[in-house]
Amino acid sequence: xxxxxxxxxxxxxxxxxxxxxxxxxxxxxxxxxxxxxxxxxxxxxxxxxxxxxxxxxxxxxxxxxxxxxxxxxxxxxxxxxxxxxxxxxxxxxxxxxxxxxxxxxxxxxxxxxx
Amino acid sequence: xxxxxxxxxxxxxxxxxxxxxxxxxxxxxxxxxxxxxxxxxxxxxxxxxxxxxxxxxxxxxxxxxxxxxxxxxxxxxxxxxxxxxxxxxxxxxxxxxxxxxxxxxxxxxxxxx
Numbered sequence: 678x679x680x681x682x683x684x685x686x687x688x689x690x691x692x693x694x695x696x697x698x699x700x701x702x703x704x705x706x707x708x709x710x711x712x713x714x715x716x717x718x719x720x721x722x723x724x725x726x727x728x729x730x731x732x733x734x735x736x737x738x739x740x741x742x743x744x745x746x747x748x749x750x751x752x753x754x755x756x757x758x759x760x761x762x763x764x765x766x767x768x769x770x771x772x773x774x775x776x777x778x779x780x781x782x783x784x785x786x787x788x789x790x791x
Numbered sequence: 792x793x794x795x796x797x798x799x800x801x802x803x804x805x806x807x808x809x810x811x812x813x814x815x816x817x818x819x820x821x822x823x824x825x826x827x828x829x830x831x832x833x834x835x836x837x838x839x840x841x842x843x844x845x846x847x848x849x850x851x852x853x854x855x856x857x858x859x860x861x862x863x864x865x866x867x868x869x870x871x872x873x874x875x876x877x878x879x880x881x882x883x884x885x886x887x888x889x890x891x892x893x894x895x896x897x898x899x900x901x902x903x904x
Contacts (some may be wrong), residue, residue, distance in 0.1 A: 708889045714890060719880060720835065722891035732889025752838070767834050773888040780892055782834035 679704055681783030683768050689789045690758050698753040698786045702770030708732065709751040710769040710780055711743060720767055725733070726751060758790045794818045795883050797895035806904045810868040814881030817862065821893075823886035826855060826866045829878045831898070833878055838879075839866070842886070871902045 690696050702709050708727045710722040724737035726745035737743075740758075744761040745751045755762060765787050769780040796815045798885075803809045822843040826836035840856045840865070841848040848855050854867045868875055878899050882892040 710889070710891070712892075719894035719896050721894075722893070725889040725890035725891065732794050735891050765832075769834075769892075778884070778886055778888070778890075779825065779837050779840055781837055782827075784834045785832070787832070 680759045681768055681770050681781055683766075683783040683786050686784065687784075687787050687789075689739075689791065692758060692760060694758050694790075696755045696758060696788060698755070698768075698782060698788070699785060700751045700753070700765055700768030700770075701767075702749050702751070703781055706770035707749065708747065708771045708773055708778075709745050710771070711737075711751070711753050712723060712767040712769065712782075714765040714785075718765075723753070760790050761788075763788060763790045765767055792817070793896070794821075795879070795881055795893050797881055797898050798880075799898050801899045801901070803901045803903065804871045806873055806902055807870045810866075810871045810875065810900055810902065812866045812868075812879050812881070812898050812900065814864050814866075815862055816864075816883050818883070818893075820885050821883040823865050823884050824857060825882045825884075825892065826853075827880045827882060827894075828875075829880060831865040833879060837861070846873070868900075871900075873902050873904050876902050878902055 685757040711723040714720045723737040765785045769782045793845040825840040826838045878897045
Protein backbone atom coordinates (compact mmCIF):
# COMPACT_ATOMS: atom_id res chain seq x y z
CA UNK A 678 0.00 0.00 0.00
CA UNK A 679 1.13 3.54 -0.69
CA UNK A 680 2.66 5.32 2.27
CA UNK A 681 3.44 8.91 3.17
CA UNK A 682 6.33 10.23 1.10
CA UNK A 683 8.71 12.85 2.39
CA UNK A 684 11.48 14.63 0.55
CA UNK A 685 14.29 15.12 0.91
CA UNK A 686 15.25 12.36 3.34
CA UNK A 687 18.35 14.19 4.47
CA UNK A 688 19.17 17.88 4.36
CA UNK A 689 22.20 19.81 5.54
CA UNK A 690 21.95 23.58 5.86
CA UNK A 691 23.97 26.32 7.44
CA UNK A 692 22.75 28.73 10.09
CA UNK A 693 20.47 31.47 8.77
CA UNK A 694 19.70 29.55 5.59
CA UNK A 695 16.23 28.43 4.54
CA UNK A 696 14.87 24.93 3.99
CA UNK A 697 11.73 23.48 2.43
CA UNK A 698 10.45 20.04 3.37
CA UNK A 699 7.82 18.31 1.29
CA UNK A 700 5.18 15.77 2.22
CA UNK A 701 2.95 13.71 -0.04
CA UNK A 702 0.11 12.10 1.95
CA UNK A 703 -1.40 8.69 1.39
CA UNK A 704 -3.82 8.93 -1.57
CA UNK A 705 -7.31 10.08 -0.52
CA UNK A 706 -6.10 11.27 2.89
CA UNK A 707 -7.38 14.77 3.60
CA UNK A 708 -5.32 15.79 6.62
CA UNK A 709 -1.59 16.40 6.97
CA UNK A 710 0.41 16.88 10.16
CA UNK A 711 3.99 17.99 10.82
CA UNK A 712 6.01 16.83 13.84
CA UNK A 713 9.55 17.54 15.01
CA UNK A 714 11.57 14.95 16.93
CA UNK A 715 14.82 15.95 18.61
CA UNK A 716 17.43 13.40 19.70
CA UNK A 717 16.02 11.12 22.40
CA UNK A 718 12.74 13.03 22.42
CA UNK A 719 9.16 12.17 21.57
CA UNK A 720 7.64 13.74 18.44
CA UNK A 721 6.37 17.26 19.05
CA UNK A 722 3.45 18.55 17.02
CA UNK A 723 4.06 21.60 14.84
CA UNK A 724 1.02 22.21 12.65
CA UNK A 725 -1.75 20.45 10.73
CA UNK A 726 -4.03 21.04 7.77
CA UNK A 727 -7.47 19.60 7.06
CA UNK A 728 -8.82 20.05 3.55
CA UNK A 729 -6.14 22.66 2.84
CA UNK A 730 -7.05 24.83 5.83
CA UNK A 731 -4.87 25.11 8.92
CA UNK A 732 -6.50 22.90 11.51
CA UNK A 733 -4.32 22.92 14.61
CA UNK A 734 -1.14 24.67 15.63
CA UNK A 735 1.45 23.54 18.11
CA UNK A 736 4.90 24.70 19.05
CA UNK A 737 5.86 25.92 15.61
CA UNK A 738 8.34 28.84 15.60
CA UNK A 739 7.34 32.01 13.80
CA UNK A 740 10.30 31.37 11.46
CA UNK A 741 8.46 28.34 10.13
CA UNK A 742 5.42 28.32 7.86
CA UNK A 743 3.50 25.59 6.12
CA UNK A 744 0.68 25.07 3.70
CA UNK A 745 -1.33 22.33 2.06
CA UNK A 746 -1.85 22.53 -1.67
CA UNK A 747 -4.80 21.61 -3.90
CA UNK A 748 -3.33 18.13 -4.51
CA UNK A 749 -3.13 17.71 -0.69
CA UNK A 750 0.64 17.68 -0.54
CA UNK A 751 2.18 19.94 2.06
CA UNK A 752 5.37 21.95 2.42
CA UNK A 753 7.09 23.12 5.58
CA UNK A 754 9.18 26.23 5.02
CA UNK A 755 11.87 27.01 7.55
CA UNK A 756 13.79 30.28 7.52
CA UNK A 757 16.68 31.75 9.52
CA UNK A 758 17.68 28.26 10.53
CA UNK A 759 19.25 27.78 13.94
CA UNK A 760 21.42 24.96 15.29
CA UNK A 761 18.50 23.91 17.50
CA UNK A 762 16.36 23.21 14.45
CA UNK A 763 18.45 20.09 13.78
CA UNK A 764 15.98 17.24 14.17
CA UNK A 765 13.91 14.63 12.44
CA UNK A 766 10.83 16.14 10.83
CA UNK A 767 7.92 13.80 10.32
CA UNK A 768 4.86 14.29 8.21
CA UNK A 769 1.75 12.23 8.90
CA UNK A 770 -1.54 11.94 7.07
CA UNK A 771 -4.98 10.70 7.95
CA UNK A 772 -8.49 10.35 6.63
CA UNK A 773 -10.90 11.46 9.29
CA UNK A 774 -13.83 9.05 9.55
CA UNK A 775 -16.10 9.59 12.53
CA UNK A 776 -14.43 8.21 15.63
CA UNK A 777 -11.39 6.97 13.71
CA UNK A 778 -8.43 9.24 12.96
CA UNK A 779 -5.32 7.15 12.59
CA UNK A 780 -2.28 9.15 11.61
CA UNK A 781 0.21 7.40 9.36
CA UNK A 782 3.75 8.70 9.43
CA UNK A 783 6.30 9.14 6.70
CA UNK A 784 9.95 8.11 7.04
CA UNK A 785 11.00 11.60 8.07
CA UNK A 786 13.47 14.21 6.89
CA UNK A 787 16.65 14.52 8.90
CA UNK A 788 17.66 18.17 8.98
CA UNK A 789 21.14 19.07 10.13
CA UNK A 790 21.98 22.73 10.66
CA UNK A 791 25.70 23.53 10.87
CA UNK B 792 3.81 19.28 32.00
CA UNK B 793 3.72 15.89 30.29
CA UNK B 794 0.10 15.09 29.43
CA UNK B 795 0.91 11.55 28.30
CA UNK B 796 3.26 9.55 30.48
CA UNK B 797 5.06 6.30 29.88
CA UNK B 798 6.79 5.75 33.18
CA UNK B 799 8.82 2.70 32.16
CA UNK B 800 11.68 3.69 29.83
CA UNK B 801 12.43 0.07 29.05
CA UNK B 802 11.00 -3.44 29.27
CA UNK B 803 12.68 -6.80 28.68
CA UNK B 804 10.63 -9.89 27.87
CA UNK B 805 11.39 -13.41 26.73
CA UNK B 806 10.12 -14.63 23.39
CA UNK B 807 6.67 -16.19 23.66
CA UNK B 808 5.76 -14.33 26.84
CA UNK B 809 3.38 -11.39 27.20
CA UNK B 810 4.63 -7.81 26.91
CA UNK B 811 2.60 -5.19 28.76
CA UNK B 812 3.33 -1.55 28.06
CA UNK B 813 1.62 1.07 30.17
CA UNK B 814 0.56 4.65 29.58
CA UNK B 815 -1.12 7.27 31.75
CA UNK B 816 -2.68 10.55 30.72
CA UNK B 817 -3.80 13.63 32.57
CA UNK B 818 -6.02 15.50 30.11
CA UNK B 819 -9.63 14.34 30.49
CA UNK B 820 -10.42 15.88 27.09
CA UNK B 821 -8.45 13.14 25.31
CA UNK B 822 -10.86 10.74 23.66
CA UNK B 823 -8.73 8.82 21.18
CA UNK B 824 -5.61 6.84 21.93
CA UNK B 825 -3.04 5.19 19.69
CA UNK B 826 0.07 3.04 19.98
CA UNK B 827 2.99 3.39 17.59
CA UNK B 828 6.11 1.30 17.13
CA UNK B 829 9.30 3.04 16.09
CA UNK B 830 12.71 1.96 14.89
CA UNK B 831 15.67 4.40 14.91
CA UNK B 832 15.71 6.86 12.00
CA UNK B 833 12.28 5.67 10.80
CA UNK B 834 8.82 7.14 11.14
CA UNK B 835 6.43 5.80 13.81
CA UNK B 836 4.37 2.85 12.56
CA UNK B 837 0.72 2.76 13.60
CA UNK B 838 -0.16 -0.37 15.59
CA UNK B 839 -3.58 -0.06 17.15
CA UNK B 840 -5.99 2.57 18.43
CA UNK B 841 -8.97 2.86 20.75
CA UNK B 842 -11.76 5.37 21.12
CA UNK B 843 -12.89 6.45 24.57
CA UNK B 844 -16.26 4.79 24.01
CA UNK B 845 -14.54 1.41 24.18
CA UNK B 846 -12.48 -0.29 26.86
CA UNK B 847 -10.76 -2.86 24.69
CA UNK B 848 -9.61 -3.25 21.12
CA UNK B 849 -7.85 -6.29 19.71
CA UNK B 850 -5.91 -6.81 16.49
CA UNK B 851 -4.02 -10.07 16.18
CA UNK B 852 -1.31 -10.25 18.82
CA UNK B 853 -1.99 -6.69 19.96
CA UNK B 854 -4.67 -5.67 22.45
CA UNK B 855 -5.17 -2.22 23.91
CA UNK B 856 -7.10 -1.74 27.16
CA UNK B 857 -8.48 1.61 28.27
CA UNK B 858 -9.48 2.50 31.82
CA UNK B 859 -10.99 5.97 31.59
CA UNK B 860 -11.61 6.39 35.30
CA UNK B 861 -7.94 5.75 36.00
CA UNK B 862 -6.80 7.62 32.87
CA UNK B 863 -4.71 4.60 32.01
CA UNK B 864 -4.18 2.46 28.95
CA UNK B 865 -2.03 -0.51 28.24
CA UNK B 866 -0.81 -2.43 25.22
CA UNK B 867 -0.54 -6.20 25.47
CA UNK B 868 1.53 -8.15 22.96
CA UNK B 869 0.99 -11.90 23.04
CA UNK B 870 3.10 -13.83 22.19
CA UNK B 871 6.08 -11.51 22.06
CA UNK B 872 8.54 -12.01 19.22
CA UNK B 873 12.12 -10.74 18.76
CA UNK B 874 10.90 -8.61 15.86
CA UNK B 875 8.74 -6.69 18.32
CA UNK B 876 11.88 -5.12 19.79
CA UNK B 877 11.50 -1.38 19.22
CA UNK B 878 10.42 1.84 20.93
CA UNK B 879 6.70 1.98 21.61
CA UNK B 880 4.97 5.34 21.86
CA UNK B 881 1.58 5.94 23.39
CA UNK B 882 -0.28 8.92 21.88
CA UNK B 883 -3.53 10.70 22.63
CA UNK B 884 -5.72 13.27 20.97
CA UNK B 885 -9.02 15.07 21.13
CA UNK B 886 -10.58 13.37 18.16
CA UNK B 887 -11.35 16.21 15.82
CA UNK B 888 -10.12 16.57 12.27
CA UNK B 889 -6.51 17.60 12.16
CA UNK B 890 -5.93 17.56 15.90
CA UNK B 891 -2.41 16.97 17.18
CA UNK B 892 -1.25 13.73 18.70
CA UNK B 893 0.38 14.15 22.08
CA UNK B 894 3.07 11.52 22.56
CA UNK B 895 4.55 9.92 25.62
CA UNK B 896 8.32 9.59 25.96
CA UNK B 897 8.28 6.00 24.72
CA UNK B 898 9.17 2.59 26.15
CA UNK B 899 11.97 0.52 24.64
CA UNK B 900 10.88 -3.12 24.41
CA UNK B 901 13.53 -5.82 24.08
CA UNK B 902 12.36 -9.34 23.31
CA UNK B 903 15.02 -12.00 23.73
CA UNK B 904 14.94 -15.41 22.08
